Amino acid sequence: MTTELSQIKKRFGTFEALKTISLSIEKGEFIAILGPSGCGKTTLLRLLAGFEEPTAGHIAIDGDHVSSAKKTTPPEKRNIGMVFQSFALWPHLSVQEQVEFPLRHHPHTRKDWKKNYQGRALDVLKLVGLEQLAKRMPNELSGGQRQRVALARALAHQPAILLMDEPLSSLDAELRVDMRKEIQRLHRLTNSSIVYVTHDQEEALAMADRIVIMKDGQIEQVGTPQHIYLYPETPFVARFVGKATMVDGRWEGNRFRPDAAPTLSWDGEGVSEVFKQADTYPVRPDQWLFSREQTGMEATVVNAMYQGRERHYAVEVGGEVIHAISPATEQYKIGEKVSLKMRQAEKQTKAHTG
Incomplete structure (x- = not known):
């Protein structure tokens, strides 16, 4: 199934943050939303997550209409996973408990996983290489390990779409490169649809199947990394990416x-x-x-x-x-x-x- 954004607009008072955005995301596709600060990319992600509702247009995820100007499905009822810039781990829960939480409470969790949430949590931790740290607390982990926990938690219930908001920006340069490879590996293993917001051109070019370039609340160009880099369609894209x-x-x-x-x-x-x-x-x-x-x-x-x-x-x-x-x-x-x-x-x- 696909995720569809159709004629999306978003205003905050008189400010038009998004101007008629339409985009289709295929199952298993890795989409990078790339642009400078203030271009509307985080607003777009928040609309997909359900933290904001559109002023006009509608959003459908996996065939379910989840957002319009009249009705918005709350985040906890959408079949999504979310990885934040700040990791957002609960300080009082162990690594395993972080991953068990969505398995126990998310409405889209498979019945067999909900019944055997401990086994599923350990399987997901093994996927990200953290099964040996299952009993650790967040303050006992490195930055890279905390980011892996956040990834495992977001992937645990196998969401229709995984939303990532500049997840590597707080890591040092060498760790960012390692985590890019890790996210690519997990994408190949899980075949999850990913929408990845970033202002880092290298990240987008290295990881995405397609890149969406945004400027001033609008889409400037959509294409594969190679096409965006070699064949920019506007001066902004040529300068920003190349x-x-x-x-x-x-x-x-x-x-x-x-x-x-x-x-x-x-x-x-x-x-x-x-x-x-x-x-x-x-x-x-x-x-x-x-x-x-x-x-x-x-x-x-x-x-x-x-x-x-x-x-x-x-x-x-x-x-x-x-x-x-x-x-x-x-x-x-x-x-x-x-x-x-x-x-x-x-x-x-x-x-x-x-």
């Missing part, structure tokens, strides 16, 4: 000539009409090619950062600062004059946009 620079120039059919080096000609296949109408071309930092031979756009290195396998540069072109990446083996000094060309992407079949 960190792209909008290069000014002139379009001649399907070829682009940058103003800074009009003798260059770039292929425009896959570039959105929005950019063509604005006479711009989005170029990501990884698409730039450096050279000391003046055969491209003249630039001056204004900053350089060594990043192990690569070097990140800020270069000035015609008064504008452009961010570019080169292999670590290529080293340029601050103040050095360089030439920039764009690496032409290999022909690729566009990924499914959803």
Whole structure:
């Protein structure tokens, strides 16, 4: 079954937090809702959870109509699981008791699991690698272990959809990477539908089947991670996901000539009409090619950062600062004059946009 959001709007007084959102989430799909603070992604998640009701439109989960402007099913009666940013574990319950709670009380728990809630709780803890810590209290656990408990509790009754609100933002960088892998593993094992809210582009690109990019209460673009990254449809998506620079120039059919080096000609296949109408071309930092031979756009290195396998540069072109990446083996000094060309992407079949 799918989860359907149809023509959803949400106002808080005169402020329109969501503007006509429609989205379909397939069973077993991992959807990342990506956008900056204030774009409406958490409001959307709260509507799915039942913490808010829509001003207009309706939501159906697993065939059940759970939200409209007239009637909203409360969170405890929806077939959902929820993982919060703050873990939200009960301090007086052990690890096993945290997982047993929804099994005993959730209306969508299978009858056999409700009857044998202790056995089901231990099975779920084994799934997340915490069966040996079943009797521990939350204050005896590390941050990563607490997050695993929160995941186990949310998955225990096998919800139709698992909602995750920036669940890794309070963890350190190395642990976040480990937990991404853990969530992906659990997704493969349980085949749960997941809606994952984040402002971290790397998380969304690494984990999701599809990404929903939001801005100012609206959906800017929906697609696979590859499609979103390679074929942005708006300047906002190009900048937010790909960190792209909008290069000014002139379009001649399907070829682009940058103003800074009009003798260059770039292929425009896959570039959105929005950019063509604005006479711009989005170029990501990884698409730039450096050279000391003046055969491209003249630039001056204004900053350089060594990043192990690569070097990140800020270069000035015609008064504008452009961010570019080169292999670590290529080293340029601050103040050095360089030439920039764009690496032409290999022909690729566009990924499914959803």
